[in-house]
Amino acid sequence: MRFGDYCKDKALLLLFNGAALLALSVFLALLGNQKTAIFLIGLVWILVVAGYLLADYFLRRNYFRELDQVLSELDQRYLIAEVMKPGHRLADRLYWEILRKSNKSVIEKIHQMEDSQKEYKEYVESW
Known part of the structure; x- marks a missing residue:
């Protein structure tokens, strides 16, 4: 499993998060929040989503590697x-x-x- 293929599989999740982040940023800007606060909120959001995706990717990759190893030994x-x-x-x-x-x-x-x-x-x- 390659990370690029994994990201393609998660494209809908990434699009939804990107749209939600954009909507939140616009909403916060309309409320008059500072750009640095909006940037920090966006950065934290991106880090949380990236952390989730990386952890999920490595778990899935290990699962399929173990499965492939079992299959090759059969x-x-x-x-x-x-x-x-x-x-x-x-x-x-x-x-x-x-x-x-x-x-x-x-x-x-x-x-x-x-x-x-x-x-x-x-x-x-x-x-």
């Missing part, structure tokens, strides 16, 4: 949902649950095919 990659951690975010848990359901159906289908082959083999051997 012999049967379709079992990734069985060994991966669900994650802390709602979206991560939902994706994990969807993967588990999908993999469960694949594994059941494999077991059905193995059972039918076993039955066929027993049938052939009985002759």
Whole structure:
């Protein structure tokens, strides 16, 4: 995961914060606040948003690096949902649950095919 891609993903959040910061600055200027006070408020706002985005980026990057490492160590990659951690975010848990359901159906289908082959083999051997 690259930081630029992460920022593109958060574009709506960044646009909303930029518009809100601009609206607050205009409002404070219309109230007659000093430019330095407005600048400091804007600076604090930007630092808080940047801090949140950086912390979130590093958490997400580490999560996906661990997931990629687990995937690279698997012999049967379709079992990734069985060994991966669900994650802390709602979206991560939902994706994990969807993967588990999908993999469960694949594994059941494999077991059905193995059972039918076993039955066929027993049938052939009985002759």
